[in-house]
Amino acid sequence: MKFINFERHGKISFGAVRDDQVVDLGGKLGDDIRTVDDLVIHGLVSAARDICAGLEPDFPLDEIKLLKPILNPGKVICVGVNYANRNEEYKDGSAVKKYPSIFMRTPGSLVAHGENLVRPPESEQLDYEGEIVLVIGKGGRRIPESEAYNHIAGLTIMNEGSIRDWIRHAKFNVTQGKNFERSGSLGPWMVSADEVKDYTDLRVRTRVNGETRQDDTTASMMYPIAYLVNYISTFTELQPGDIIATGTPTGAGARFDPPIWLKPGDVVEVEVDGIGVLSNGIEDEVV
Known part of the structure; x- marks a missing residue:
């Protein structure tokens, strides 16, 4: 539902x-x-x-x-570089890591379905990342992979918008570029977990002005959903109402040559089969 x-x-x-x-x-x-x-x-x-x-x-x-399907998540936990071939997109010669990259977002960095993402005056490098999001319904610490799905209340969608040059401001973190106010979105609703038959075969697509830019399934995840719940709950106690964005497929604007950044008037749609379509326009921040 x-x-x-x-x-x-x-x-x-x-x-x-x-x-x-x-x-x-x-x-x-x-x-x-x-x-x-x-x-x-x-x-x-x-x-x-x-x-x-x-x-x-x-x-x-x-x-x-x-409005956002979860208005005030306790924690907004995000996973980076999780789909096959995403590591190669960085063209830095690095090997795939044994463990996932994890970072946090603030609730204020996300708007609802139908609202515009905001491009700040500090940068033109606003980018999109379509992602499947888990809504935690049952809390826990060190949750076994075999029990992970029992801790999920439902799923929603995120456009995990990023300000790319601000991600590279420092050596060991991406926090700045991932947390500009109203740079990402969440929605349109939460689909209850009973509607999800197979977490290993969920398809996510991102379209910009009708053009498909990202298209993959969770079968390509290097760190599957059950593993993510286990790994994340090892270092932090998950609570009901926490959300986990599970990573984005290849095809973000930064990976084109030259890069294609979002601009006012663009419309980004993130579609996940069985969940729905999250749609947002783009506008410049008024300062």
Whole structure:
């Protein structure tokens, strides 16, 4: 089931999408459950799915504004260089590492589906990265790979937008270039984990102005999803509401010769089969 946070007539609520119609769940699971975040944190995703099955839709999807499916993630954990051939894209002669590259993003660096990504005045090198995102539903530390899927509440999509030259400002980190305000996006909704039949064969595609730039499946991951949950939970205790962006396929704008950066007026779509399409325009930051 597709769960959403949304705004309608100035009021924020949450619910589920069914056949382009919205079931408003506000107030139906208790006064303390006001967002999808609350559903996940309180372990009520299955209960919400069951309630929705017996309810008629309240209004059409096109009457609402979608918000980020997780409004305030506790941690935004990102995986770098995870698809086969991505390491070769860097053309630095380095071998594939035994362990994944991990970095963090701030919630303020991400906007919702339908909102514009913002190109800052400090750089023209705004780039796209289409990614599958895990929403943690059951916390844990040192989670075995065999149990990893049981800790996932659902999946969503990220355009893990990057300011490329700022990634290279320092020797050992990418934090600056990965955290410009409103440089990436998350959405359009969270699909509950029961909808995912095979985590090893999810297809992700990124299109810029209708042109396909990235196209691969999770079968190409060097560090599969179950391994990522195990590895990340080794050094940090995962909590319900944390999200993990699992890496992007080859084909980002930086890898073209010459590079192709995003500019105002462009539209980026990231599509994951079984989840949906995350779409965002581009605008310049007004300072």
